Amino acid sequence: MRTPAENAQLALLLEVTATPKPGNVDRAREYPDLRFEHFMAGAVGANEGLRAAAGDPIGESFERAIEGMADQRGGNTQFGALLLLVPLIRAASDGDGASSGSEELTPERAAHVAEATTVADAAAFYRAFEHVDVAVDDPPADMEALDVRRGADAVPAIEKRGMTLYDVFERSADRDDVAREWVSGFPRTFAAADRIAALDGLVSDRAARVFLELLADEPDTHVVTKYGESTAQEVSAAAATALDGDTDPDALADDLVERGVNPGTTADLVAAGLFVALERGLDV
C-alpha cells in the first residue's frame, strides 16, 4: 500500500513515461538539455518534500520538493506538477503521512487545503523560485513588487500586503492553469483522474490519451506564456485533430519537439490526475 507521497512520486514517473505527449519529454522524446533521466532524478529528489506535504506547512513542503527536484542537470523538470501535488497530498493524508482512504480525496477537501494557506506559505512559494528558472509572464504594473522572479526579494511585499498563497494564485488564475486549479477545487485534475480511471489499457497509455484530451479541450497556458495565444490555440486544435484520429499524434509530437513548443501545464495536470487516480485505487 503506497503512501500519498509515494503515489505522488509514481504519478511524476508515469507522467513522463506516457508517450506520445506532444511537445513534452516522454519515454520516446527529449530535448538536448532536458532529458528523460532528469525527470527520474527530479522525481527522486522531490521525495522528501512530498513526504513533508502530508503534515508540514504547504509552502515549506513545496519549497523542499523544488529544492530536491532541482538537484539534477536538466533544470526545471516538475515545478508545476509539484505545485499541484503538494496540496493534493495533504488533502489525501490523515496527517501522519499515511493515506486517509480514497473517500477523503475530494475537490472540496483539496479546495479547503488551498484556502487554508498562509502568508508564510506564500513566502516559501516565492523562495522556491530561488532554486530553479520558471517561465512566467511579466506581471501587471501594479504587481511588479510581487513578480515571482524576484524570489525571496518579494517576500517583504508579500508580508506587507498579508497575502496568502491562495491570494497569490487568485491573482494569476486568469493566465495560469495551475493557479486556476488551486483556486477552483482542482476541476481539471479531478476530471483527468476520472478519465484515466475510466479508460482501459496500460496506465501510461491512458495518461497519454488524457494529455491529448486536456490539450484539445483548452490551450496550454505555459505555451501561451512562452509563444502567445495563437500558437497555443493552434497546438490545441492540432491535439483535437490527433485525438480524432485524423492525424498521427506521434507526428505532432515530433513537430512540437522540433519547434520547442512544450505544453507543460497540460503535463502538470496529467501528473496531478494520475495522483488522484492512484489514490482512488488505480492499479499499475
Added chain:
Amino acid sequence: MRTPAENAQLALLLEVTATPKPGNVDRAREYPDLRFEHFMAGAVGANEGLRAAAGDPIGESFERAIEGMADQRGGNTQFGALLLLVPLIRAASDGDGASSGSEELTPERAAHVAEATTVADAAAFYRAFEHVDVAVDDPPADMEALDVRRGADAVPAIEKRGMTLYDVFERSADRDDVAREWVSGFPRTFAAADRIAALDGLVSDRAARVFLELLADEPDTHVVTKYGESTAQEVSAAAATALDGDTDPDALADDLVERGVNPGTTADLVAAGLFVALERGLDV
C-alpha cells in the same frame, strides 16, 4: 543531496531507462506482461525497504523492499537489483539514513556488511520469496530443504543448520552472479561503477554501454538458469560483437526480446554499479 536510499531508487530508475539493454525492459522495449511502468512502480514501492536498509536488519529491509516492489502487475521487476542494493545502502550509510560520504562505500565495507549477516537475515530472505516469483535452478539433492522456492517453509531448515544469509549465498555463488557479488566484495559492481564514472555523456547511455561490457565479459547467470549455458554464451558473444561495433546493439535488443532471453543479472549489476557511482558523486 540525496540519501543512499534515494540514490538506490534513482539507480533502479536509471537502469531501466538505459537503452538499448539487449533482452531487458528499457525505455524503448518491453514484454507484453512486463512493462516499463511496472519498473517505475517497483522502484517507488521499494522505497520503504530501501530506507530501512540504512539502519534496520539487512534481511528484514530486503523483505520489505521486495514486498513493496511487488505491489504492481508486472511481478518480479527488481529482485536481484534490490538484493545487491540493500547491503550497499548499509555500507554507504552512517546508520541514521544519511550518506556517510563517498570514502565509506568501499568493497571492504560492503563485504563486511555481507559477512555480518545473521540467521534471521537468511530467514527474512526466504520469506521475501513469498511475495514474488523468481527464476531459480533446482537445488542440489542435499539442499532440497533449502530451496528458496519453499519460501517461509524453508526457514526451520535454515534455523536448524544455523545458516546466515552470507552462508546461503556461499552455496549458490558458483551459479548466481548476485550471490557471487555478495560473497566476494561486490567486484563487478564496483568495476561497473568505475566504468560508469569514467565514460562521458548521459548517465543512462553510459549505463547501457556498461551493460554490454558486463554481458560481453561473462555469461549472464539468469540466462544460464532459464536457457542453459550455451544460450548464455551465445548472448555473451553477441554482446561482444555489438560492443565492437560489428553489429547493431538495437538489433540484438530486438532479437533477444523477441526470443524472451533477458540477461537480468547483468541488469542487476548495472543498477548496483549506478548506485555506487551516484554515492561517489556522479551527477545526473
